[in-house]
Each structure stands twice: as structure tokens, then as C-alpha cells.
Amino acid sequence: MNEAQLRQQMVDLARSMFERGYATGGAGNLSVKLPNGQFLATPTGSSFGRLVADELSVVDNTGAHISGKRPSKEVAFHLAIYEKDPECNAIVHLHSTYLTALSCLEGLDYSNAIKAFTPYYVMRIGELPVIPYYRPGTPEIAQELSKLAGKYRAFLLANHGPIITGTDFLDAVDNAEELEETAKLALLLADKPTRYLTDVEVEDLKGRGK
Ligand SMILES: O=C(CO)COP(=O)(O)O
Numbered sequence: 028m029n030e031a032q033l034r035q036q037m038v039d040l041a042r043s044m045f046e047r048g049y050a051t052g053g054a055g056n057l058s059v060k061l062p063n064g065q066f067l068a069t070p071t072g073s074s075f076g077r078l079v080a081d082e083l084s085v086v087d088n089t090g091a092h093i094s095g096k097r098p099s100k101e102v103a104f105h106l107a108i109y110e111k112d113p114e115c116n117a118i119v120h121l122h123s124t125y126l127t128a129l130s131c132l133e134g135l136d137y138s139n140a141i142k143a144f145t146p147y148y149v150m151r152i153g154e155l156p157v158i159p160y161y162r163p164g165t166p167e168i169a170q171e172l173s174k175l176a177g178k179y180r181a182f183l184l185a186n187h188g189p190i191i192t193g194t195d196f197l198d199a200v201d202n203a204e205e206l207e208e209t210a211k212l213a214l215l216l217a218d219k220p221t222r223y224l225t226d227v228e229v230e231d232l233k234g235r236g237k
């Protein structure tokens with residue numbers, strides 16, 4: 028896809044997420060790698076429902092603002108992931124209801140916040156490590172992600188929300204939807220005896236694609 032197509036895709040998919048309740052107000056941010064190696068990102072404070080293709084921000088791999096509106100304050104954590112994960116070409120960060128609720132629970136397993144109980148969670152995400160709470164926009168989030176990026180497809184910021192990667196923007200959005208649905212199911216099942224997938228079942232799903 029060329030830059031114009033990627034801009035339009037970001038506008039269209041962001042609006043679709045907004046209309047289906049994955050994003051509200053000015054929360055969350057998106058980015059995608061451009062053919063020239065720079066990155067397209069959502070402007071800070073922008074609503075997913077009202078992005079304008081020509082106003083999207085462009086930053087380089089050092090975070091320098093190249094064009095468009097002022098970029099998201101979380102651009103540093105997006106760049107930390109791209110740097111460490113060569114398979115990641117797009118990132119979705121949401122404050123979606125169920126994943127954010129999960130991120131606020133006490134006693135979360137920080138090595139993996141959602142133990143596998145459905146195959147698509149394993150095929151699209153696998154494991155969900157938790158990053159300790161830091162104020163939004165602070166460099167510590169990027170530093171923590173830098174240690175984990177490349178080993179996982181998604182991350183949960185404690186008391187904040189999820190970060191989901193993809194091989195392209197459509198893949199990142201599909202992964203985000205699958206993960207939000209999985210969090211919803213996890214919360215529905217929280218007080219019910221659950222049969223988790225066995226280690227053998229999980230291994231059998233890995234590397235089989237989607
Ligand atoms: O989700 C957000 C902060 O974590 C939103 O910040 P931006 O509006 O700067 O992208």
C-alpha cells in the first residue's frame with residue numbers, strides 16, 4: 028500500500044473501531060510503518076471517529092515530528108516496539124472497556140494476564156504480559172516495552188489499556204478485536220470453573236497461522 032492508501036485505511040478503520048465502541052473521547056492512538064521507513068501516527072488528543080487523512084502525523088524513527096498535526100504523546104512507545112520487532116508494521120493502543128477493566132484488577136499475573144481458553148486467542152495473541160503502571164506519555168513505558176517487544180504480539184498497560192501489534196494495520200485491528208473479546212470472556216468467566224487449554228493444545232495451535 029502507498030502512503031495515501033495507508034492514510035485512508037487508518038481513517039476508515041479508526042472510525043469503524045470508534046463506531047463499534049472500541050474507542051471513546053480522545054483516548055488511544057494508532058501507528059503504521061510507511062514505505063519510506065517513517066511512521067504515520069494519530070495526532071495527540073484526536074478522536075478515532077473524526078481523523079482526517081491529511082492531518083495525520085508523520086514521525087521518523089527517532090520520534091522527530093516530520094509533518095501533520097502534533098503526534099500522539101505515546102509515539103515513543105510505538106517506536107520502541109518497531110525497533111525491537113521487525114514483524115510489527117502497525118500498532119493499535121486502546122482504552123477499550125474489557126481490556127482496561129482487566130488491567131485494573133488486583134493480583135494480575137504480570138507474565139500473562141490472560142491464560143488461554145480459546146484457540147483464536149492463542150493463534151492471534153498467545154500471551155499478554157503486563158507493563159507496570161506509569162503516567163501516560165512517560166518514557167518509562169517505552170523502556171519497559173523495549174525489554175519485551177519482539178517476544179509478544181500484545182501488551183497490557185496496568186490501570187491503562189492494551190497495546191496490540193500486527194503485520195499490517197488490518198492485522199493489528201483484527202488482533203485488537205480478538206483480544207478485547209477474549210478479555211470480555213475472561214471477565215464473564217471470572218467466577219466460574221473454567222477449562223483452560225492444556226499446554227499440549229496450546230503448543231498444537233502455535234505456528235499454525237490464523
Ligand atoms: O491513549 C492515550 C495516552 O495513553 C492518548 O494519548 P494521545 O492522544 O496523545 O495519543
Ligand SMILES: [Zn+2]
Binds near residue numbers: 054120122163187188
Ligand atoms: Zn492510553
